[in-house]
Amino acid sequence: MIRKFLIALLIIPLLAACGPARTSTPATPSITMTDDLGRTVTLAGPAQRVVSLAPSNTEILFAIGAGAQVVGRDETSDYPAEALSLPTVGGWSGFSSESIVALHPDLVLAQGGGLNSPELVASLERLGLTVYVLPNPPTIEAMYTNLETAGVLTGHGTDATTLVDSLKRRVAAVDQKIMPLSYAPTVYYELDATEPTKPYTAGPGSFVDLLITRAGGINIGAELQGQWAQISLEQLLVANPAIIILGDAAYGETPAKVAQRPGWGTLAAIQTDQVFPFDDNLVSRPGPRLVDGLEALAKLLHPGVFK
Amino acid sequence: MKIRAYLYSLLFLVLAVVLSIAIGSVFIPPADLGRILIGWLYRATFSEPLKTFAFILTDIRLPRTALVLLTGAALGGSGAAYQGLFRNPLADPYLIGVASGAGLGAVLTMSIKWPYSFWGLMAVPAAAFIGALLTVFLVYALARVGKTVPTTNLILAGVAFGSFATALTTYLMLRSTGELHRAIAWLNGGSSQAGWVPVLTVLPYLAIGLGILVLSGHALNLLQFGDDQAQQLGLPVTRARTLILLAASLATAAAVSFSGIIGFIGLIVPHVIRLWFGADYRRLLPLSLIGGAGALLLADVIARAVMAPQELPVGIVTALVGVPFFLWVLRRAKNQGYW
Numbered sequence: 001m002i003r004k005f006l007i008a009l010l011i012i013p014l015l016a017a018c019g020p021a022r023t024s025t026p027a028t029p030s031i032t033m034t035d036d037l038g039r040t041v042t043l044a045g046p047a048q049r050v051v052s053l054a055p056s057n058t059e060i061l062f063a064i065g066a067g068a069q070v071v072g073r074d075e076t077s078d079y080p081a082e083a084l085s086l087p088t089v090g091g092w093s094g095f096s097s098e099s100i101v102a103l104h105p106d107l108v109l110a111q112g113g114g115l116n117s118p119e120l121v122a123s124l125e126r127l128g129l130t131v132y133v134l135p136n137p138p139t140i141e142a143m144y145t146n147l148e149t150a151g152v153l154t155g156h157g158t159d160a161t162t163l164v165d166s167l168k169r170r171v172a173a174v175d176q177k178i179m180p181l182s183y184a185p186t187v188y189y190e191l192d193a194t195e196p197t198k199p200y201t202a203g204p205g206s207f208v209d210l211l212i213t214r215a216g217g218i219n220i221g222a223e224l225q226g227q228w229a230q231i232s233l234e235q236l237l238v239a240n241p242a243i244i245i246l247g248d249a250a251y252g253e254t255p256a257k258v259a260q261r262p263g264w265g266t267l268a269a270i271q272t273d274q275v276f277p278f279d280d281n282l283v284s285r286p287g288p289r290l291v292d293g294l295e296a297l298a299k300l301l302h303p304g305v306f307k
Numbered sequence: 308m309k310i311r312a313y314l315y316s317l318l319f320l321v322l323a324v325v326l327s328i329a330i331g332s333v334f335i336p337p338a339d340l341g342r343i344l345i346g347w348l349y350r351a352t353f354s355e356p357l358k359t360f361a362f363i364l365t366d367i368r369l370p371r372t373a374l375v376l377l378t379g380a381a382l383g384g385s386g387a388a389y390q391g392l393f394r395n396p397l398a399d400p401y402l403i404g405v406a407s408g409a410g411l412g413a414v415l416t417m418s419i420k421w422p423y424s425f426w427g428l429m430a431v432p433a434a435a436f437i438g439a440l441l442t443v444f445l446v447y448a449l450a451r452v453g454k455t456v457p458t459t460n461l462i463l464a465g466v467a468f469g470s471f472a473t474a475l476t477t478y479l480m481l482r483s484t485g486e487l488h489r490a491i492a493w494l495n496g497g498s499s500q501a502g503w504v505p506v507l508t509v510l511p512y513l514a515i516g517l518g519i520l521v522l523s524g525h526a527l528n529l530l531q532f533g534d535d536q537a538q539q540l541g542l543p544v545t546r547a548r549t550l551i552l553l554a555a556s557l558a559t560a561a562a563v564s565f566s567g568i569i570g571f572i573g574l575i576v577p578h579v580i581r582l583w584f585g586a587d588y589r590r591l592l593p594l595s596l597i598g599g600a601g602a603l604l605l606a607d608v609i610a611r612a613v614m615a616p617q618e619l620p621v622g623i624v625t626a627l628v629g630v631p632f633f634l635w636v637l638r639r640a641k642n643q644g645y646w
Contacts, residue, residue, distance in 0.1 A: 037423035075617060087616075094492065094618030096332040096611070097501055098363045117489050118421070122428050123501035127366055226482065 031152060036112035036135035037121060043130060046155025047107035051089060051100055053120075054111035057134060058083050059287035060147055061109070064163055066154035072103045079281065079289070097123055105129065107153060111286075112136050137286050139210065140171060140294075147288060167291045171214075174298050177305045178216035185301055187217040188241035188269070190248050191228060191280070196261040199236075203229030207290060208247070208283050215297035217243070233263055243301060244269040247284075249277030276300050312584040316597040320376075323604035327372040328364065330608050332615035335360045366502070373506045374565065375607045375621075376600045379572055381513050381562035383599015385555035386573030387580070387591050388520050391527035392551055393458050399574035400559040403465030403552075404442040406568045407472035409560060412438020413493050413567075414476045417486045428500070431493070432508070432564040439560035442468060447552070455545060461552075496569035497620025505565040516558030517596060523551050524589030531588075569622045572599050572606075575633040582636055602629065 031043040051072035052058040058077035061070050067082060075091025077083050089099040095116075100108060108129050110116040113136025124131050132153060137143040144164045151160025189208050193199035201221035202208030206228075212219040220239040221229050244267070246253045255275035258264060269275055278300075282293030299306040329340055343361045346353060353361050385400035393402065401407070412434035421427035446468050450460035480490050491497075526547045529537040538544050563569070576599045580591055603621070609628060610619040 039423055090616045090618060092488070092617070093614070093620065094497055096616035096618055098331050098333045098367045099616040101363055101367065102333045102359055104359070114486050114489065118423055118428060119431075119500045121423070126502045126504075127362075 033132070033149065033152065036133040037118060039133070041130060041132045043107060043153060047153055049103065049105045050107045050109055050154060051103055051105040052077060052109050053095065053116050055079065056285040056287040057109045057111055057150070059285060059289060060150045061154065063288040064147060064151050064154070064156045065159040066150070066156045069154055071105060072100065095120060097127060100124065100129065101127055107132060109134065109150065109153070138205070140290060143286050143290055144168070146286070163288065167288060170291050171294060174215065174294055178214070178298065178302070181216055181302060181305065184216055184218050185242040186220050186239060187212050187243045187245060187301065188220050188236065188239070189245045190253070192248055193253060196264070197233045198230050200228055201231050203227050207286065211283055211290065211294050211297055215294055215301050217297070217301045237263070237266065240268050242269055242274060244275040245300065246275065246277045247280035250280060253277070309590065312590060312594060316594050316601070320597050320601040323601040324372060324376065326608050327375065327604045328368050330612055331363065331368055332611060333363055335363070370501060370503045370506055372604065374509070375604050377506065377509060377513055378562040378566045378569065379600040379603025380596040381517060381558040381599070382569060382573040382603065383576040383595040384517050384520050384592060385559045386599070387577035387588070387595035388523065388527065388551055388555040389573070390577055391530060391588050392548060392555070393462060394531060395462070396578070400555060401568070401570070401573070403446045403461055404469040404472065405439045405556055405559045406563065407469040407476070408442025409435040409439035409563045410494050410568060411472040411476045414479050414490045417490055418479060418483055432505070436560050436564040439563065440556065442472065443552070443556040456548070492620050493567040495620035496567040496622030496625070497618070500565060509561040509565060512561035513558050516554045516561065519550060519554035520558065521593055521596070523547070523554070524587070524592050526551065527588035527592070567620070567622065569603065569625055571625045571629045572603050575629050576602050579633060579636050
């Protein structure tokens with residue numbers, strides 16, 4: 001008896017809940033694109049009031065010249081400086097849909113890959129907002145595509161193409177200088193060393209890993225598992241990286257502090273003063289500044305070639 | 308006394324509902340609030356900025372208030388029922404693993420990329436719900452000895468399986484790359500799908516679960532004398548206990564499926580009601596429903612307001628604000644040996 005009752009319980013609300021109605025509004029000069037969630041997003045024309053839900057999106061919008069069309073941002077969007085004067089609509093712990101609605105955006109630019117959840121997208125969509133989810137790009141080339149997409153959505157298609165061309169030239173310049181080099185230093189990129197005996201480093205598949213390789217280095221974290229990988233002090237001592245880059249410099253880590261960590265003093269990088277603080281935002285946000293990050297890394301790894 | 312208890316708690320609930328509708332990250336002047344509410348009665352159409360305010364009220368705040376109210380009621384009511392059922396002041400709705408089962412289901416589902424569709428969005432709440440109920444059945448089966456289900460066995464099996472599921476959840480979270488943030492938010496009651504769909508989906512479960520609980524006051528009163536006594540007084544002890552356990556677990560599972568794990572409401576609210584209005588379960592159950600709804604609404608207002616426009620997971624607020632409040636009530640209580 002109880003079993004039947006329970007099965008019935010499971011079924012009732014499934015019947016009660018009905019699927020949301022999809023409405024399509026075909027306008028004449030409209031823009032239609034498919035986003036990261038596979039949704040077909042249609043805009044009546046280039047978006048004039050954009051709310052950005054990710055720092056990378058804000059950086060992209062400003063970089064392609066759509067900064068004046070941005071009316072809201074998430075809490076962590078702190079670049080470029082102009083963005084700081086925009087109202088915020090939430091951030092790392094949650095977004096306020098009513099703050100977003102109150103800004104009357106004609107486009108909400110979200111980011112996929114775990115940053116903005118599909119639940120958030122659905123909630124905003126149900127409120128009648130147009131949401132486009134940019135994919136979290138796995139490569140620099142995929143990041144270019146995001147720039148071009150944002151360009152089309154905001155009516156800055158040509159600006160985006162120009163920007164992409166210049167970024168491509170800068171990357172090619174780095175590639176050209178790195179290619180003939182036969183020496184590739186081993187690099188340890190630190191993400192978090194709250195526990196100095198097992199700090200976090202950038203694992204395979206992360207942008208840091210990709211950029212270190214492209215900048216002519218060998219990421220010792222590439223052997224580990226996961227994009228955020230924990231490395232033991234033992235593994236670190238064995239790998240004995242030639243260069244240590246402190247992506248956690250913003251949290252107060254300095255080369256002097258690293259040298260004082262118990263057991264770290266014997267590392268080659270510390271004895272040869274090859275420990276450098278680094279702006280992690282350059283390599284953790286999948287926007288145009290990745291190229292700045294690549295250049296900065298290349299300079300650190302091969303100071304002789306880049307002057 | 309009896310009427311006054313209901314009066315006070317209903318007043319508290321109404322106040323909490325009003326605050327929950329009036330306060331948000333967008334400031335709506337009280338005068339406009341009044342105008343919008345009156346305008347509704349006449350089905351008036353508004354012009355800006357009232358139009359936006361009205362939309363925020365009807366489409367964002369009202370459904371959220373409704374979902375939070377239902378969730379709080381479920382947690383408060385189930386908490387009271389669990390405490391009575393186990394005759395244990397430490398019992399809360401998560402005692403036998405509902406939270407850890409739901410968490411495991413939710414986090415497991417989050418690691419899969421579902422298609423963006425109605426059912427894809429239902430995957431996480433559905434998995435949480437099923438995970439919670441499966442855990443309860445498993446624990447119940449494990450705790451069973453012949454035809455009886457001793458409460459000590461239930462607690463032990465529940466706590467043990469809960470630890471197991473939590474460990475598995477933590478492992479999954481550490482291994483995941485992109486979903487960690489979402490998982491942590493969910494596990495602290497920070498999941499929010501807006502709109503009426505979640506409200507309508509949980510409503511039938513809550514109606515059944517809480518309906519049974521409200522009618523179980525007398526049975527719970529009898530159970531306080533111990534199983535043998537209750538049996539002699541004519542209560543079919545095993546059947547009553549199973550029914551109450553299922554009803555409370557069903558309500559809790561439905562509540563957490565959309566709202567995530569919200570702690571302390573189910574533990575604290577029944578105790579406060581007991582300290583203030585006595586331990587008669589016929590009164591304690593409905594009052595815990597009302598009190599739980601009001602308390603969670605207030606916590607949700609704080610979660611939305613304290614760092615606006617950021618929103619804190621409400622489970623953090625219920626612990627940070629609820630626990631000191633409860634300790635204060637506990638210290639002031641005149642009937643110290645109330646349990």
